[in-house]
Amino acid sequence: MTGPLEGVRVVELAVAIQGPAVGFFFSAMGADVIKIEPPMGDASRYHRGVNNTLPAAAYGSQFVAMNKGKRSVSLDLKTEMGLKVMERLLESADVFISNYRASALARIGLELDEVTKRHPRLVVGHVNGFGPKGPEADKAMLDGAAQARGGITGLSGAGGEVPMPPGAAIADHAGGMQTALACVTGLLAREQTGRGQLIQTSSLGAQLWLQMWELQHSFMTRVPLTREGSHHPNLKAPYGVYMTRDDVPIMYVAAMTDESWTTFWLFVDMPEALLLEQWDTPGKRIGVAGSDDGLAEIRDLMKTAIALHTMEEWEAFFSTEPEIIWERVRNHEDVRTDPQNIANDYVVDIDLPGSGKTSTVGTLMAFSDTPTKAPGPPPPLGEHTEEVMAALGFDSAEIKSVRDHSEAEKEAMLIALLGDN
Structure with a gap:
């Protein structure tokens, strides 16, 4: 055949x-x-x-x-x-x-x-x-x-x-x-x-x-989701697009383990982020158990962190951290x-x-x-x-x-x- x-x-x-x-x-x-x-x-x-x-x-x-x-x-x-x-x-x-x-x-x-x-x-x-x-x-x-x-x-x-x-x-x-x-x-x-x-x-x-998930959420809560710009409208998490120091967009999804979350913040010399209890488990960090408390704060911290390094530096770091899910945002020539x-x-x-x-x-x-x-x-x-x-x-x-x-x-x-x- x-x-x-x-x-x-x-x-x-x-x-x-x-x-x-x-x-x-x-x-x-x-x-x-x-x-x-x-x-x-x-x-x-x-x-x-x-x-x-x-x-x-x-x-x-x-x-x-x-x-x-x-x-x-x-x-x-x-x-x-x-x-x-x-x-x-x-x-x-x-x-x-x-x-x-x-x-x-x-x-x-x-x-x-x-x-x-x-x-x-x-x-x-x-x-x-x-x-x-x-x-x-x-x-x-x-x-x-x-x-x-x-x-x-x-x-x-x-x-x-x-x-x-x-x-x-x-x-x-x-x-x-x-x-x-x-x-x-x-x-x-x-x-x-x-x-x-x-x-x-x-x-x-x-x-x-x-949109079956997004619609189901709105139907169940009877509250329409709203636009969140570079973030997902139904995820209360740091998940989103951030710019590197050399203005390359990165799609950060999640640190899947506590170890990778810790390594990330130590790499950017921002250990204070590790003290935020709202994000101290993988479930919270991918939005499964997230809350509005501290959401703007963690996203601002993530924005600051990603902007500290170039795309090349981030690629080198992420290559050693398989439990951090991320991708560089590509254009069609990249594809x-x-x-x-x-x-x-x-x-x-x-x-x-x-x-x-x-x-x-x-x-x-x-x-x-x-x-x-x-x-x-x-x-x-x-x-x-x-x-x-x-x-x-x-x-x-x-x-x-x-x-x-x-x-x-x-x-x-x-x-x-x-x-x-």
């Missing part, structure tokens, strides 16, 4: 991050993922982002991240032939993924309940913004709005200041992970029942999933070159058309008997239309009509966007 999901066929009708993230998971696990794109392609193909000096022909980084190892079929689903190809694809598939709004799918003849009825063995994974029920079930959603609605943005940033959105598309990524897990579970259920089913997830639900990421194939190299060799996030999971496959590059738009249609039994004239229509539609859209010069 080339992967734990070898032999599974997935049809993906999805854009941006959340839906395509589901497809990437399946591709990494060895499934055959066929991405259906409109004649202009997934809009993320053209998402330039910031600091982008790559050639105009280079794929957008968002598209690369989410669509490695897939096959691309270009279809106009507003046409009879496009829908005919789509239906035949669904007949051959095990899983259908989409993050289109339910109303948009219904308008093109892919109403979710009807798809499930027409293809009773198909696992249909649909991820939207707010869930399948309620007055906002069909409301549009983007990542930042999901973070705000789910409460994560409200806990990010310094207290008394404007909340700060997290620095990653965590709503979309979490929604993708949750949907992938749900779809694999649907395949396992099909082994027992012989039937597929409709599985519905959402960005909003994924935000709650990411790219981190030997631990490279050793685990968390970061790997691929060749991209139009931009050459680049690093990318790998599959992130290691299977002993059915290894996952290294991610290949994302596909050119419509690269696999002809081979997929031929395998589905369409003749050469039908294939040519679909290809010619897609090319004409793309050209017309480009003229509408850019003019005919």
Whole structure:
């Protein structure tokens, strides 16, 4: 086997991050993922982002991240032939993924309940913004709005200041992970029942999933957690980010033993911290039994202590103290070159058309008997239309009509966007 999901066929009708993230998971696990794109392609193909000096022909980084190892079929689903190809694809598939709004799918003849009825063995994974029920079930959603609605943005940033959105598309990524897990579970259920089913997830639900502990605490106390800046909102402990003497941020988590706690404060020549009874056990120091008493004081002492030494000096000290949990705060270039990421194939190299060799996030999971496959590059738009249609039994004239229509539609859209010069 080339992967734990070898032999599974997935049809993906999805854009941006959340839906395509589901497809990437399946591709990494060895499934055959066929991405259906409109004649202009997934809009993320053209998402330039910031600091982008790559050639105009280079794929957008968002598209690369989410669509490695897939096959691309270009279809106009507003046409009879496009829908005919789509239906035949669904007949051959095990899983259908989409993050289109339910109303948009219904308008093109892919109403979710009807798809499930027409293809009773198909696992249909649909991820939207707010869930399948309620007055906002069909409301549009983007990542930042999901973070705000789910409460994560409200806990990010310094207290008394404007909340700060997290620095990653965590709503979309979490929604993708949750949907992938749900779809694999649907395949396992099909082994027992012989039937597929409709599985519905959402960005909003994924935000709650990411905060189950924090939300549970607020629900039980009926007091919302508040922003704590560089500290965790639900840990009464010195845990937090502090700056070294040479202005490098360190994430200090905990001294797990009394011995390491003592060694730390003696190293910075601040033995007075050892007299604070509020922090004299490991449980208190990691927030399990912490209190408000002395919290500001210990954090101020920790801030002063970390600022006494350079990053190099702290690395040398921490290397001798395995019971102190800490990390230097890394940027993305640090992540790219981190030997631990490279050793685990968390970061790997691929060749991209139009931009050459680049690093990318790998599959992130290691299977002993059915290894996952290294991610290949994302596909050119419509690269696999002809081979997929031929395998589905369409003749050469039908294939040519679909290809010619897609090319004409793309050209017309480009003229509408850019003019005919």
